[in-house]
Amino acid sequence: MSTFKPSRRRFLGAAAASASSLALAGCSQFDFLGQRDNAVRDTLEQANSLTYRVQRMLLGEDWLAREFSESEIRQGQRPNGSTNPRTEEYAALRDSNFADYRLEVGGLVDNPSSFSLDELRNMPARTQITRHDCVEGWSCIAKWTGVPLRLILDQVGVRPEARYVVFRCYDDIERSMSGLVFYYESCDLVDARHPQTILAYGLNDQALPVQNGAPLRVRIERQLGYKMAKFIRSIELVSSFSDIGRGNGGYWEDRGYEWYAGI
Numbered sequence: 001m002s003t004f005k006p007s008r009r010r011f012l013g014a015a016a017a018s019a020s021s022l023a024l025a026g027c028s029q030f031d032f033l034g035q036r037d038n039a040v041r042d043t044l045e046q047a048n049s050l051t052y053r054v055q056r057m058l059l060g061e062d063w064l065a066r067e068f069s070e071s072e073i074r075q076g077q078r079p080n081g082s083t084n085p086r087t088e089e090y091a092a093l094r095d096s097n098f099a100d101y102r103l104e105v106g107g108l109v110d111n112p113s114s115f116s117l118d119e120l121r122n123m124p125a126r127t128q129i130t131r132h133d134c135v136e137g138w139s140c141i142a143k144w145t146g147v148p149l150r151l152i153l154d155q156v157g158v159r160p161e162a163r164y165v166v167f168r169c170y171d172d173i174e175r176s177m178s179g180l181v182f183y184y185e186s187c188d189l190v191d192a193r194h195p196q197t198i199l200a201y202g203l204n205d206q207a208l209p210v211q212n213g214a215p216l217r218v219r220i221e222r223q224l225g226y227k228m229a230k231f232i233r234s235i236e237l238v239s240s241f242s243d244i245g246r247g248n249g250g251y252w253e254d255r256g257y258e259w260y261a262g263i
């Protein structure tokens with residue numbers, strides 16, 4: 001298995017190189033991207049990332065991230081970024097062990113809804129042992145348990161205009177002159193409906209600890225660590241994220257990171 005990733009990377013590297021030279025040569029291979037009404041096109045304009053095209057086209061929408069065995073879990077999930085949100089609202093939830101927590105789901109959906117932790121825990125669950133890769137250069141293998149995001153989306157009914165899922169978080173990662181800046185992230189509906197995309201409330205057979213995003217964080221296993229929003233307050237279905245934050249689809253994306261962080 002360990003040879004799979006490097007060879008896939010080489011493959012993607014070669015594919016990316018040839019894709020860009022084809023694009024420069026005006027080859028018709030990527031012509032569908034030029035169609036005005038092509039649904040993929042606008043996404044690509046926003047993502048502006050060759051990785052996105054190459055992964056979606058060559059690997060398809062359904063490939064699974066590698067899963068590991070119990071024996072490959074070597075230590076706890078290393079906490080990174082915000083590890084204990086400072087707002088009073090979060091402190092109150094934490095102090096009551098999240099009994100009053102409700103995940104709000106709204107935006108371009110037929111039935112805006114909210115879910116308590118018990119309701120989420122009573123939905124069909126998925127457990128997966130995966131590797132978390134942070135851009136800072138560390139990785140951790142951990143076991144995540146949660147409800148597939150797809151089941152939530154089906155329950156609220158995603159409207160046809162919806163293109164992205166936005167995750168809004170409780171942590172004020174930045175306090176600036178102009179106010180608090182809250183962490184947020186987003187993904188497209190392909191990643192949102194992927195079988196390994198879960199709203200996790202469990203880590204290594206325990207309740208998700210505060211430092212790793214209690215009470216709920218998303219796992220989008222084919223992407224880098226910063227996509228995996230912790231401390232999720234609400235989920236919003238949108239057609240564009242141009243008027244959220246600075247318009248790039250995430251806290252780190254607003255500061256220069258790629259929106260499509262495929263690995």
Ligand SMILES: Nc1nc2c(c(=O)[nH]1)N[C@H]1C(S)=C(S)[C@@H](COP(=O)(O)O)O[C@H]1N2
Pocket residue numbers: 077078079080081082133134135169170171173183184211212213225226227228229230231
């Ligand atoms: N709400 C929120 N989510 C977040 C972050 C954060 O600071 N706030 N950091 C991100 C980054 S960069 C990483 S690597 C992972 C870290 O998750 P962990 O603390 O469970 O290891 O969370 C991601 N999700």
Ligand SMILES: [Mo]
Pocket residue numbers: 080133134135136225226
């Ligand atoms: Mo990260």
